[in-house]
Amino acid sequence: MEGISVNLISGRTAVQGQNLDSKLSDEYFGEVARCDLNGADMEKLGVAKDDRVKVTTAYGQVVVRVDQDDGILAGMAFIPMGPWCNAVVNGDTNGNGMPSFKGIDATVEKTTEPILSISELMRTYMD
Amino acid sequence: MAELTDVVCSLCGCVCDDIVLEVENNEVVKVKRGACSVGKAKLLGHHRIPSPMIRENGELKEVSYDEAIKKAAEILYKSRRPLLYGWSSTVCEADKVGVELAEELGAVIDNTASVCHGPSVLAIQDVGLPSCTLGEVKNRADLIIYWGANPAYAHANHMKRYSYVSKGFWTEEGKKNKKLVVVDPRKTMTAKMADVFVQIKQGYDYPVFSALRAILRGHADVVPDEVGGVPKEQLMEIAEMVKGAKFVMTFFGMGVTHTGARHNNIVNAIQFTRAAHTHTKASIMPLRGHYNVAGINQVLTWETGFPFAIDMARGYAWYNPGEDSATDCLWRGDCDSAMIIASDPGAHFPGPSLRHMAKIPVIQIDPYANPTTEFADIVIPTAVSGIDAEGSVYRMDNIPIRLRKIIDSDVPTDEEIVGRILTEIRALRAKEVQ
Amino acid sequence: MQTITLKLKDAIVSGVAKVPVEVDALTPDQLFGKSEAEIKAVKVWWGNRQEQTGDLFEVRLAGDAASAEDVKLVFEGDLRRVKRIGEGMKVGEIEARSDVDMHCGAMMEGGKLVVKGSANCWAGREMRGGELVIEGDAEDNLCAMYRGEMTGMTGGKVTVYGNAGELTAQYMAGGEILIKGNANMLAGLNMKGGKITIEGDAKWPGADMTGGEIMVKGATAMMPSFKFVETATVDGAEYKKYLGDLAMGERKAKGTLYVR
């Protein structure tokens, strides 16, 4: 399956904030295990809203559902801050203390693999 | 049914303190006024961790507070480089005991600023921070700039209470006589409200600030036609808006601290404000996330001299973000235990850092179960500050406000739990000395 | 000439957690004149406890030294979690035969420090004199200032055979740095004196510089606030000479930047 290269960024959203203290909820899962793409890029990938995509970077990979946001330019991807986005973030802070949560080179491809739940996702760090 | 007024919200750095809510048989049943959707969710409450737990062959088993605290103390006491992380979603009274614990242990103590506005602190240490309290913005500001921030989502009351939409002494007509500039690589909810939206190329904030500075200092001639995806004409337009304004206020968020040159983006944002100040009154302020992330920075600074990322190994504070910040300690694999309090690295740290957290003993002190719980060997539930516990917090502009206790609870506070761990550790040390 | 060999014991770095050892107490000037037993007894920090050098390192002495100048320290073993090698060293020589951790050669005043591998962040921080050679890469904040200071490196000579990370030589005021590879973001930030030569590529060199000289021989991503002065020929090659950084205002923009 052909993927596209994107510049991945993350950030807060309202629903993510509403569930800061209930991250194990379905609402949080629905909001944060999500990747926004520009409509043009969704066409390229042949995906529709709520289809699944695999996001891969040099630091890891994660499966999330896809959603459309034309507020971001083609060639960019947005995943709300949270466990799914962090699965593909670099831990290096360049002597600054702050990892680069934004501006990560990533490839996005269509997938049929399942989206991991929080505990499944956390387990991947344990083996 | 009792109505409570002047309730203080313990969610984000806005710390709204004019909330009205209804309490019935010791439960918040209704948020009548003041809170945004995010704050409302917090005040109405979520499922809490029912009991302390210790992990035994993979499973968390319920235990007594005494047992959990004793075990936590033993783990920390024998550690060579324990990491005490979090401290932002709790009150300063708890943070103070945390600093004492770090001193007693010779531990690394860090707070969530290191993955939020830590870069802003580093920038302040380079050039300072020309700023003001939020009421100043409300009463005076006629040009508001949100740079790399989306308050419409992250600080939903911010524009209404303090900035673009609020009404004050010289701004009685609210946004009517104000201008809003939003700089972001995404056309966000906030961007849609802007008079001028600058869709900057992600990671290019630094040179764009430098270009604006050069223009404001009279050197437009050297600036190329396009910088970081922004046409020179638009940079000139913003510079003119700055010169024409009576009071320029810049707010910035993690869109600037998380990207490209990180803390040097903020240095440059402040340098831009200094350049603007040669033409008019200009101030700048970070949009702090947690309701008391500013407070733990304040407490650490007056008690140790430094705001975050502190290594107490030698009995005094060695300060160096990038070396003694939590993400680095974990990513480098150089801490041998972690106490996580009032924060959730499981959700907010990069995967590579979490791999080490999975390998070392982890103590979690929090009212709520969250991704960090998956790593925790000891879980100690506490009261929720601002709901069943009171104390000091510092708003994003460093104004101290006292959280109110709005319902009764017998759940121990963060301050009590950390204090009891400290007492246990001192007892262990006394025993060893004999 | 006396050679003191300090080989880090494997056990120290074989645990789940790699707690850094800090060896600022082990420099030629501090060890000169000490017997093997005395050196083994020197206290070094390992996490939040002080240990005896002899418990962490295998210590070997060879030859004699008439003065600290004649003392050579050789660090062996896996040094990736050994910090502050040669911090504050004044004379003599140190050789580190592996990648090294942070603050290697920090506040160095004299003598020679050679790293046979790569150096982690803050190598040569606030360096005042002497020579630092890094045969691999240097990570971020090479020869920079300490947090909040407005002066970084003031003297000495630094050579990096590989690449340099972000913020090389921030607030540099004197001395010379040669980077044979590339320099990542913002080399020579706030530079006010001294010279940096980058033989590879550089991104945004010389931002906010008010003095000193930066020469980039590879490709350069320029800051938008520098003023082209002239085309100049330096040792046979043609360079564009820029003045900056005008973001600091005309009065302060006295830095020189040579790019291809």
Added chain:
Amino acid sequence: MAAESELIIKNGVVFDPINGVKGEQMDLFIRGGKIVEAVSNPKVIDAEGRVVMPGGVDIHAHIAGGKVNSGRLMRPEDGRKGLVPKTKVCRCQSGYSVPNTFATGYRYAMMGYTFVMEAAMPPLAARHTHEEIIDIPILDNAAMPLIDNNWMTLEYIKSGDIDLLAAYIAWMIKATKGYGVKVVNPGGTEAWAWGKNCNLHDAVPTFDVTPAEIVKGLAEATEKYEMPHSIHVHPNMLGHPGNFEVTKATYDLVKGIRPYRDRPTMHATHTQFHSYGGSTWGDFESQAKSIAEYINVNDHMSIDIGSIILGDTTTMTADGPMEYDLYQITGRKWTNCDVELETGSGITPFLYSGKSPVNTIQWAIGQELALLVKDPWKVALTTDHPNAGPFIGYPIIISMLMSKKRRDELAAEVHKAIYDRSELPSIDREYDLNEIAIITRGMAAKTLGLSEHGKGHLGIGADADIAIYDMTPEERDAGKIQKAFLNTKYTIKAGEIVVKDGEVVATPEGRTIFVTPECDQTLMDEMLVTLEDRFDKYYSVTFNNYPVQDHYLPHPYEIKAPWRS
């Protein structure tokens, strides 16, 4: 310590100026933290002829609160200058010009000080000041809220309602658990919210009152009560060449006003910064003589000197425009914080260099003031910590005031401008230990109205706050004097030994002293109608969340200030 435990200090040579004791060999008896006439079963300290004084009282220093902490946060490079590991007794220490709270308590106690007045508390952030005061060990403290640029003040000055202004002052001092009325660049700080400044007779933008009217009105309103302390004034134009005329004109404003008791009607602070002649930095010169002459012939004024300590420091003041000017000169880091409806602040590092003619003259001025003011009861020793230098420099100043020889040696090392643009080299006066005791204790305690409350003297019933310096009264060696005043042989706080042989041995918690002005309720209610409206419309916190809760004063000491009949 146990409330009734007893102590006797034998064979000390006591300097207790408030009680007229000028270096008499005598014993001191202590029980329950107070000086008593006799004790039955005491622990004995033999002072062996050493100099004994009441605990030092600092009338003006910036040691706690948002501004100080912003200075710490902004300057890790200062923080690392003062790193000291924790001990069995002490917490960790950091900082030189902006020490952490623990170091602040320890280092003052080591100099024999037991009370320090935090000189500027922004009302909106008063809770912060008190939170830091809780963390300052050993010392008793109080803090003065800034009430001079507040919109309510400006409005009442404009309308001439001095009684309502008095009601507002009472509410503010109670709400902030403050001590008195602090005035900093009156009007100028409000103007700074628009990037402007005000001289003494300029109209404040929008509010249309002058700084002169503000100072006079605040003095009148303050004297409506039996306030222990007068208004405490940082005049306009701080640090500007030629400002000495503005300074004297400011002093004149309160001449006619009758204080409620025998004390000045204005304390003018860090006077060194306000005694400048010339018109530019080029022809800058000392006018200390002119200011000192004014103080010598007028009895309604007291001053503190704000003497320079050469070296690097962190300047910080509510005088926002002044800090901006300073940053414009140095180009170093600059923090500003304007506080809604009330005040502002600025912070920037500064290096006072003996190579600079201007810095050298500034350095001379502080000493000139102390030496040219004849009556030591009118002058207090300060460095406006940390503005003119850190408080740990006090012993240097003491040694210079006591030794013409030391002054001449140092004058030879600094810029020669000291000889032609200041009086210092021509002054022969040397302070004796009694005068030193006055400017470091007695005067401050009297001027602040704290002597009635047991501070600054050793009479029967006084707090047993005592410094025993490791020197005899005959000591003339400036170096030894300086050393003795930096680290006491003993410091005793409320009867407990807290410093022994220059080391902190105990760290009891100090008290927070605050004043309650008692205002007529109908007057108060009338004022509150306006104030609550201002809160609703313009403040960013609610009226009910504003006042400092009792929680923030774990060891309170209240002084009531009744309305004057």
